[in-house]
Amino acid sequence: MLKPLLVCLFAGLGAGLGTGFAGMSAAAVISPMLITFLGMPAYQAVGIALASDVLASAVSAWTYGKNKNLDVKNGVVMMASVLAFTLVGSYVSSLVPNTAMGGFSTFMTLLLGVKFIVKPVMATKESMGAVSAKKRFLQSVACGAMVGFICGFIGAGGGMMMLLILTSVLGYELKTAVGTSVFIMTFTAFTGAASHFAIGGAPDWGILALCVLSTLLFAQLAARFANKASPVVLNRATGVVLAVLGAVMIGVNYL
Numbered sequence: 109m110l111k112p113l114l115v116c117l118f119a120g121l122g123a124g125l126g127t128g129f130a131g132m133s134a135a136a137v138i139s140p141m142l143i144t145f146l147g148m149p150a151y152q153a154v155g156i157a158l159a160s161d162v163l164a165s166a167v168s169a170w171t172y173g174k175n176k177n178l179d180v181k182n183g184v185v186m187m188a189s190v191l192a193f194t195l196v197g198s199y200v201s202s203l204v205p206n207t208a209m210g211g212f213s214t215f216m217t218l219l220l221g222v223k224f225i226v227k228p229v230m231a232t233k234e235s236m237g238a239v240s241a242k243k244r245f246l247q248s249v250a251c252g253a254m255v256g257f258i259c260g261f262i263g264a265g266g267g268m269m270m271l272l273i274l275t276s277v278l279g280y281e282l283k284t285a286v287g288t289s290v291f292i293m294t295f296t297a298f299t300g301a302a303s304h305f306a307i308g309g310a311p312d313w314g315i316l317a318l319c320v321l322s323t324l325l326f327a328q329l330a331a332r333f334a335n336k337a338s339p340v341v342l343n344r345a346t347g348v349v350l351a352v353l354g355a356v357m358i359g360v361n362y363l
Contacts, residue, residue, distance in 0.1 A: 112315060115145045120160065120322020122353050126217075126267075127164045127323065128330025129346045131289025133267035133297070134161035134323050136217060137353060140360050142315065155304030156311050160319040161297035164327035165290040171331040172287025179280070182248045183288040187295055189252025190259070190266070194296070197260020216268045218354025224347030229275045229282040230339060236281055247278050267293055282342055283335060290331075 119141040126132030138157035142148040148156075172178045239247075251273045259266040267289060274285035305311060330349075334342055 112146060113318060115141055116315060116318035117322050120319055120324075121326050122356065123157070123160060123319075124164055124323045124326025124328075125330045125349050126353050127161065127290060127293075128168050128327040128332075129286070129334055129342075129349045130220075131165075131168075131267050131271050131286045131293060132217065132350070132353075133293060134158070134164060134319075135297075135300075136267070137357060138319055138323070140357055142319075144360050146315070148312070148315070151304065151308045152311055155301055155308060156316050156319055158297045158301035158304060159311070159316060160323040162294060162301060163320055164323040165294040165297055167324060168327050168331040169287060169291040169294055171328065171335060172283065172290065175283070175287075175335040177281075177283035177335060178287035178291055179284055180288075180291065182244050183291045185245060185248040186252035186255075186270075186288075187292040189249045190256035190270075190292060190296060191299065193253040193256030194260035195256075197257040200257075200260075215354065215358070216272075217350050218358065220268055220272060221347045221350030221352070221354055224343050224350065226347075228340065228343030228347075229280075229285070230343075231275070231279050231281045233281050233284065235279060236284065239279070244278070251277055266296060282339060282346070286334065286346075 119138045122137040122141075123132075123134035126137060127134055135154055135157035138160055139150070139153040142153040142156060143150055169178060173180070255266065255269045255273060258269060270289045270292060271285055274280040274288060275282060278285075280288065334345070337345065
């Protein structure tokens with residue numbers, strides 16, 4: 109019992125920090141660890157990871173929203189676009205052989221972490237407000253479609269893709285970008301977890317409970333810290349967390 113407890117604790121630690129700081133999907137951390145260290149079937153591991161993401165993302169989104177760092181209006185638009193085009197991407201992927209890119213989100217996590225350290229996001233809410241509502245709506249639809257299609261096509265990278273696009277393309281201030289990302293991930297993770305359990309059957313309830321609780325705890329701690337931190341500190345903290353998680357997951361997957 110000690111080994112599953114430790115694996116779930118460390119998986120939840122990494123996933124929770126990634127979620128609370130950067131809106132990262134827990135599946136990028138939890139599923140490889142459950143597969144590698146507990147020998148769990150991949151489909152069940154992904155389902156547990158997605159289920160762990162639901163509460164962690166929801167509580168993180170509530171924390172960001174309470175601190176006025178959440179764009180619900182455009183987040184709903186992007187979420188609808190993401191969900192719709194995830195289905196399109198999944199369908200197209202099924203028609204094309206050998207499209208699996210399992211390491212995509214892992215390497216993207218590392219590179220995005222380095223990006224936040226080297227070139228921090230310094231946009232402000234004032235600069236965000238300068239964009240017209242119509243333009244922001246169209247940007248949300250277009251970017252949501254791109255994120256959804258890529259995620260459906262390669263099966264990974266949703267949280268990281270959203271954070272990158274929200275900060276680099278849409279010009280979001282970092283806290284609002286993370287808050288909006290975890291808001292969207294709450295619903296996408298719930299949809300994914302429900303479909304995994306409906307198709308693959310009930311998960312290991314003990315492992316699920318341990319992963320959910322540990323991810324929730326560390327996500328809440330990270331979200332509280334992030335909302336109180338200055339932009340410079342938050343960029344550095346987010347960059348370090350992502351870079352370390354990316355490096356660790358590369359080691360778990362390839363070494």
